[in-house]
Amino acid sequence: MNDTKPSAPIAAAVALFTIRERLEFLRLEGGQGRIPSAPLEEGETLEACARRALWEAASIEDVFLEQLYTFDGGRGHPRAIVAYYALAPHDRLRIGRTGVGWVDPTLAPTLVEEHQIIVGRACERLAGKLEYAPIAYQFLAERFTLGELQTVYEIIGRQTLDKRNFRRRIRASWDLVETRDARRGGPHRPARLYRLRDARPPWEE
Amino acid sequence: MNDTKPSAPIAAAVALFTIRERLEFLRLEGGQGRIPSAPLEEGETLEACARRALWEAASIEDVFLEQLYTFDGGRGHPRAIVAYYALAPHDRLRIGRTGVGWVDPTLAPTLVEEHQIIVGRACERLAGKLEYAPIAYQFLAERFTLGELQTVYEIIGRQTLDKRNFRRRIRASWDLVETRDARRGGPHRPARLYRLRDARPPWEE
DNA sequence: AGGCTTGGTGTCATTCATACACGAACGCTA
DNA sequence: TAGCGTTCGTGTATGAATGACACCAAGCCT
Structure with missing residues (x-):
C-alpha cells in the first residue's frame, strides 16, 4: 500500500490500463496521485506482489500482467521498484473501493514523478507491443x-x-x-x- | 561477488556478450558456472551495481549495458535479481583476472539455473533487438x-x-x-x- | 417503407524484400 | 612483374507485402 515503508527494500508498482472511450489508467486519489504499489513480502514473488497491489488498492484481480522495468528507488527505501503494466476490459473491473479513478495518460501529469515515468514507459511499451504481439484482445471480452x-x-x-x-x-x-x-x-x-x-x-x- | 549474501536483498547480474568467431558470453569458472553478479549496496543505482559486478569479476568497464528483466530470487536472499546484458568488442576487453572464460551460449548449459535462464533470455533479446535497433555496432570498434x-x-x-x-x-x-x-x-x-x-x-x- | 448505422468484402498501385553476377583493389608468390 | 587468391563494392528484375479506395448487407428505428 505504501511503497516507502522502511522495512521493504523492494516494491512492485502497477500501471493498470483499460479502454472506455479512451485509453485510461488507474490512479489512486488523495494527495499526489499514485498508482497501486506494494512492498515485497517475505516469500512472495514479484508478480504476486504486483497482483496484491492491485487487489489491495482496488479489489482487482485476474488481469493480464507483464513486467515493464525495474527502477531505482531513489535514496532510502524502497531501493528498487519493479514496475508492471496490466490490461483489462473495463467491464470486468468492479472497483471495490472508493478513492480510485481513471485518467487519460496523455493528459498533464497527475502522479508523483516516479509513477508518472512508469505510466509513460508503459504507454510506449503498449503501443510498441501492439505492432507485433496479439495483446490488444486483453482489453476485450x-x-x-x-x-x-x-x-x-x-x-x-x-x-x-x-x-x-x-x-x-x-x-x-x-x-x-x-x-x-x-x-x-x-x-x-x-x-x-x-x-x-x-x-x-x-x-x- | 556473491549474490546470496544474506544482507543484500537485491542483486544485479550481467550477461556480457562479445564476438570472436562466434557469439560468446563471460562465464566465471569454479564449481557451478556463474555470470558476474553483485549485491546492491546502499546508495548505489542498479546500473552501477551491474557495472560493479563486471568490474569486480573481470576488471571490465565502459560497456554497453541494458536492463533485461528482474527475476525472483527464489526463497531467501537475494529476493530479486535484476538481470542486465552487456555488449562489447572483444579486443576492448582486457580481462584482468583469471577464473573467467568465454562460452558459446548455444552449447549445453554450464551455469546455475537462474543464470542460464538470464543468458537464454539475453540471447533472445539480442537477436530480436538486432532487427529494429542499431546495436550490432557495439561489438565493433x-x-x-x-x-x-x-x-x-x-x-x-x-x-x-x-x-x-x-x-x-x-x-x-x-x-x-x-x-x-x-x-x-x-x-x-x-x-x-x-x-x-x-x-x-x-x-x- | 425508408433511412440511418455499422458490418463485411476485393482490386489495383506502390513499396519493400529477395535473388542474383561481376569487375576492382589489394597482397602474396612464383 | 604477372598471375592468383581474396574480399570489396555495386544494380536490376521478380515476387511479396502494404496502402489506398467504394459499395452492398443487415439490422433498428421512426
Missing part, C-alpha cells in the same frame, strides 16, 4: 468483434485505420476462431464474434 | 566496415545474408557516416570505414 478490436488499435495508436487492411492484417497474424454467434449491438447489421485460439485467461499468460 | 557489421548479424542471426541486400538495409535504417579511411586487412581490396553518426560511447547509452 473473451469473444469480440473485429470492429471492437480495430477500435482498440485506433485508440492506442491514435490514428484511424482502414477497415479492410486491418482485417487482412489481423487475420494473417492472429490465430482467430470465427464463432457462430454475432453481437447485435444497435440499429445495424450484427457483427461476427471471434476468439483467439488457445487464449487462456489473461492472468495465466 | 568505433569505426567499422560494412563487412564486419554483416558478420555480426550473421553470427547472431545464425544465417548468412546477401551482401547487397544487407548494405541497402543498413544504409536505409542506420545513420552512417562514411569516413575517408579504409581498413587494409589482407591480400584483398581495402574496405571503407564507417561510423555511426552521433554514436556516443556505449556506456553512455
